[in-house]
Amino acid sequence: MNCVTTVSLARPLEDIAEDLGKSFSEFGFAIVCDHGIPQDLIDRAEELAKAFFALPEETKKSYHIPGGGGARGYTPFGTEIAKDAEVHDLKEFWHIGRSLPEGHPYADLMAPNIWPAELPQFRETFTTLFSEFEKAGDRILRAIAIDLGLAPDYFVDTVKDGNSVMRLLHYPPLPESAPEGAIRAAAHGDINTITLLLGAEEAGLELLNKQGEWVPVSPPKGALAVNIGDMLHRLTKGHLRSTTHRVVNPSGEAAKRSRYSMPYFLHFRPDFLIDPLDSCPGTGEEPITAHEFLLQRLREIGLA
Numbered sequence: 001m002n003c004v005t006t007v008s009l010a011r012p013l014e015d016i017a018e019d020l021g022k023s024f025s026e027f028g029f030a031i032v033c034d035h036g037i038p039q040d041l042i043d044r045a046e047e048l049a050k051a052f053f054a055l056p057e058e059t060k061k062s063y064h065i066p067g068g069g070g071a072r073g074y075t076p077f078g079t080e081i082a083k084d085a086e087v088h089d090l091k092e093f094w095h096i097g098r099s100l101p102e103g104h105p106y107a108d109l110m111a112p113n114i115w116p117a118e119l120p121q122f123r124e125t126f127t128t129l130f131s132e133f134e135k136a137g138d139r140i141l142r143a144i145a146i147d148l149g150l151a152p153d154y155f156v157d158t159v160k161d162g163n164s165v166m167r168l169l170h171y172p173p174l175p176e177s178a179p180e181g182a183i184r185a186a187a188h189g190d191i192n193t194i195t196l197l198l199g200a201e202e203a204g205l206e207l208l209n210k211q212g213e214w215v216p217v218s219p220p221k222g223a224l225a226v227n228i229g230d231m232l233h234r235l236t237k238g239h240l241r242s243t244t245h246r247v248v249n250p251s252g253e254a255a256k257r258s259r260y261s262m263p264y265f266l267h268f269r270p271d272f273l274i275d276p277l278d279s280c281p282g283t284g285e286e287p288i289t290a291h292e293f294l295l296q297r298l299r300e301i302g303l304a
């Protein structure tokens with residue numbers, strides 16, 4: 001196998017589990033089509049994300065929450081820095097998290113969402129998209145469980161009310177004055193359980209394969225690029241790989257264009273103990289709760 005596998009989520013999960021598992025253990029990535037997220041919802045979401053990032057700088061900054069670690073609302077251009085990177089990423093983004101009912105036991109760990117008053121459909125559209133991502137994620141996790149030899153619903157309880165986050169990303173046209181070495185998104189691994197990414201058909205996303213070569217990830221329009229995060233890597237003792245990836249700068253005409261994408265970072269519930277699975281070979285790391293693991297990693301990237 002020398003390239004990321006594409007699977008249709010409309011097929012019976014037993015039929016795709018093995019292909020998916022192989023792609024995740026070799027590349028940490030798979031392309032998933034027929035994922036069930038309606039295309040008209042994706043189109044509306046992309047239009048709204050574009051409309052938000054086109055708002056005046058001052059308006060956008062009014063949705064930045066100082067001291068909030070970027071967990072909700074707007075994070076301006078030049079804030080996030082990848083682990084071990086020296087310069088900031090060339091991106092701005094908006095985060096939407098889970099809306100918990102008042103008094104929920106995790107309420108202290110998940111800040112309430114905020115919504116841009118300028119875009120009345122924003123809240124409804126992204127609330128719907130969040131639950132559609134969650135549904136697709138549930139199906140992908142069932143296929144992963146089958147491939148790992150676990151009960152198909154193994155992950156259901158592990159991600160219930162997890163601290164999942166949807167990120168609307170905007171990489172503006174390349175600035176003339178970008179710091180030396182700055183790229184749209186520096187090489188990093190995702191922290192969470194699995195990531196479901198929409199919008200990566202615009203070139204730039206690359207993964208680092210086991211041979212140490214950068215390989216483009218190019219899903220067709222509307223398909224998901226799905227990748228394993230550090231938490232699932234740790235649970236499976238690296239059998240499912242959290243693969244380093246990045247978004248490189250375009251050249252020529254494309255450098256004058258924006259790139260937009262929408263990753264959904266699916267997380268375990270905060271008190272889930274990431275205790276390496278006996279069914280995966282090798283020795284694992286110490287058990288750690290998902291919340292403690294997240295805090296450690298957010299500190300490293302300057303967001304906590």
Ligand SMILES: O=C(O)CCC(=O)C(=O)O
Nearest residue numbers: 169185200205247261263
């Ligand atoms: O924009 C992309 O295609 C990927 C973004 C990404 O890897 C991330 O935000 O973690």
Ligand SMILES: [Fe+2]
Nearest residue numbers: 188189190245
């Ligand atoms: Fe990522």
